[in-house]
Amino acid sequence: MATSPNADPGAGGGLHEVFRRQAAATPSRIAVEYGEESLTYQELDRRSDRLASHLADGGSGPGEVIGLSFPRGIDMVVAVLGILKAGAAYLPIDADHPARRVAHIVEHSGVRRIVADPGLAGAFDRPGLTVTAYTSDAFDSEVSPGWAPVPVPPGAPAYVIYTSGTTGAPHGVVVGHGNVDRLFRETEVWFGFSADDVWTLFHSIAFDFSVWELWGALRYGGKVVVVPAATARTPERFFDLVADKGVTVLSQTPTAFRAFDAVDARRGADLALRHVVLGGEALDKESAAAWLARRGDTRPRLVNMYGITETTVHVTYRPLTAELLAASEHSPIGVPIPDLTVHLRDESGRPVPHGEVGEIHVSGPGVAAGYLHDAELTAARFTRSDSGEVTYRTGDLGVTADGVEYFYVGRADTQIKLHGYRIDPREAETIADAEPDLSGSVVLKVSPPSSEPHLVLFSLCRNGATPERRQRVLARIRESLPAYACPAQCVLLAEHPRNHHGKVDHDALREIYLAQPRSPRPDLADGHAETVRAIWEQVLGRPVTSSRTDFFEGGGTSLDLIRIMQETQKQLSVEVDLGAFADGLSLDVYVDHVGAQCAARNRS
Incomplete structure (x- = not known):
């Protein structure tokens, strides 16, 4: 497996080595929290040591990619560190993805071992694949005598994340330890990361925004709060978590931030936020402007950062102001991170003049090693100069007026960016x-x-x-x-x-x-059902063709749900309880809940 070609030789070894030094410096500080459970740096260090020792005893080590599949929680973080300490790279596999997608990733990656939650281990029962079912109780013995975390060079692979590409099938992006470490060293002058910071791990571990969220905390002695899945999908609950936990650094896609901003507009609670970092898709100027009008642009600082998996999360940095948004035709993404270079080129690879749109090319130590088991695609997208520096062709379009500040325009190919994902x-x-x-x-x-x-x-x-x-x-x-x-x-x-x-x-x-007409209203006995369906279709802007389809799988978003709840309150005087949807949400479930609320009100 390839190592990162532009790796920074000044980086401090592996990410797990950086973490281990931090654990030695601040052993009693809380490192990770999930619900009522938490681990100190010392406890997280020891638990991950035990898993790493077990993996090493089983033959795992440098150059290997180990799959990882967990629901959100502390064990997921332990597993990431345990795999890295064994000298291997982790490959996150989202348990919510369809079985065919999971099978493709397992087969294409060639992983021979997967560390998984016991409840998910059965999904990987196949010949030639060793599954380690991890729980802290099952790995409570001491490490093997003489074992120590495996030191790795900065260019060694740290993780492989599968993302949609231009070939019609997902492919694995190989990112090195040094790529991640230099991301924080190069941006800490802007953010002032410290042990006092509280980060949310809001995103899926299979989405590279999670790398920023996890290591932004653990590299500096801060605390990372793993956000439960139900909370991440419920804006009101997530807003409460951010307020209650004293979160100081929040990372959101613009879509998710719209929902967060909508709650903030109604609630206006005191927040400890220092920075809100937006990324993953084009900026939503409307919600950003609304936030700035209420909260100002200094604390918290609202920052837009452009980047993709192949360039290690982030490439550029731009603090937002109301004046900038009003003056910008496109999404302002700002200046490159100091150790990266951005060029805008035409289809022939020639630089475009200032003011003209070109494809964004990125070079520097943040560029990934390439695609796992795909030398042809790697050669097409990662080009090497005569000096040996590798440049990545992003497929994104940008423009600059002065060669300093950049703006995101859109995609050069058929890919779609939606909710932070490349599709x-x-x-x-x-x-x-x-x-x-x-x-x-x-x-x-x-x-x-x-x-x-x-x-x-x-x-x-x-x-x-x-x-x-x-x-x-x-x-x-x-x-x-x-x-x-x-x-x-x-x-x-x-x-x-x-x-x-x-x-x-x-x-x-x-x-x-x-232009399609709304679906006909069902002639139902429950008077509220027709109104509820009308509210859903009004908010979603399309007919609800099946009342049994899961709201989120059918394309609904957290912001849509907020609007539906607001309209329900306005039209039916019903306060919707989000807790009623912990097991799933469909139109039928929502109608039943509203009906029960109406019946209870009529009885009182």
């Missing part, structure tokens, strides 16, 4: 085209004026464009792709609209979708 629409399109009587599938991001952006599938149907057929193809896609990559709706057509070049007219497809 290759061809994955869903390929699955749809494999269905009988369907062809010519196109997946687009649609942004209704009164609701959140979501994916819509447009397919040509030879016969029988029925609701059942639409639901069947969407269900087929959900069997193979993670929820964030699945279309929320499907439109079946006899033919695609074409532009004057004869190509499929994407704008016309969006217009067809947005």
Whole structure:
């Protein structure tokens, strides 16, 4: 497996070695917290030592990639450190992803061992794969005599994260220890990281924003609060957590931040935040401007950072102000991190003049080692200069007026950025085209004026464009792709609209979708049901074709849910209890909950 080509020789060894030095310096400080459980730096160090020693006894070591699959919690953090201390790189596998997606990652990566929560271990029962079911109780013995954490050079792989790419299949990005360590050394002058900081681990461990959240805390002796999955999906609960835990550094995608901002606008609680870092997708200027109008631009400082997995989380830095947002046509992403260089180039690789849009190319110690087991794609996207420096072609478009401050414009290829994820629409399109009587599938991001952006599938149907057929193809896609990559709706057509070049007219497809009439109201005995469905469709900006579909899997967002709750309160005078949806949320579940609330009110 390749090492990072631009690794910084001045880096302090492996991430686990940096952590171990911090644990020795601040052994009694709280390192990680989840719910009511917490571990000090010393306790986290010892637990991860025990797991690492066990892995080493089983033959694991440098050059190996070890899978990792856990629900959110402290054991997940222990497993990350234990794998690194064994000298291996960790490969996070999201347990919420469909079985086919998980199988592809396991097979393509060639992992021979997976460390997993006992409840998830059965999903990896296959020949040639060793599964270590980890719990702290099962690994409470002392480490093997003579064992010590394995030292690694800065260029050694630390993790492999699979992300959608330009090939129609996910591929694994290999990132080195030194890449991550220099990210913090180069940005600490801007952020002033310290042991007093409290970070949230809000994002999935399989999303590289988690690398920033986890090591921003552990590298400096701070505390990382692992956010429970239900809390991460419920803006009111998450806002309470940020306030109650005294969080000082918060990282959010712009989509998630819109929901956080909406709660803050209503609640206005005292927050300990020093920095709010936005990244993962284009800036939402509306929510950023609203936040700045209430909170100002100094404490907390609202920062927009551009970056992608192949460049180790972040590339640029830009504190936001109301004046900047008002003057910016595009998403302001600011200046490169000091040890990185950004160039804008045309399709032939030539620099573009200031003021013209070009593809963003990034070089420097943050560039990843390449793609796991894919030398051809690595050679195409990671180019090496005569001096040996490697530059990554991002596929993103940017513009600069002065060669100093940069702005994000969009994608140069078919990839879609939504909710912080890069999505290759061809994955869903390929699955749809494999269905009988369907062809010519196109997946687009649609942004209704009164609701959140979501994916819509447009397919040509030879016969029988029925609701059942639409639901069947969407269900087929959900069997193979993670929820964030699945279309929320499907439109079946006899033919695609074409532009004057004869190509499929994407704008016309969006217009067809947005012009669709709302679904007919069901004639239900419960008087509230019709109103509730109308609220859902009003907020979502589309018909609810199945009352049993999970709200989030169907494309709903946390901000959508907030708006639905507000409208429910306004129209039906019902206070919705989010705790009622801990086991899942669909229109049927929501209608039942509202009905129970109405009945209770009428009895009182």
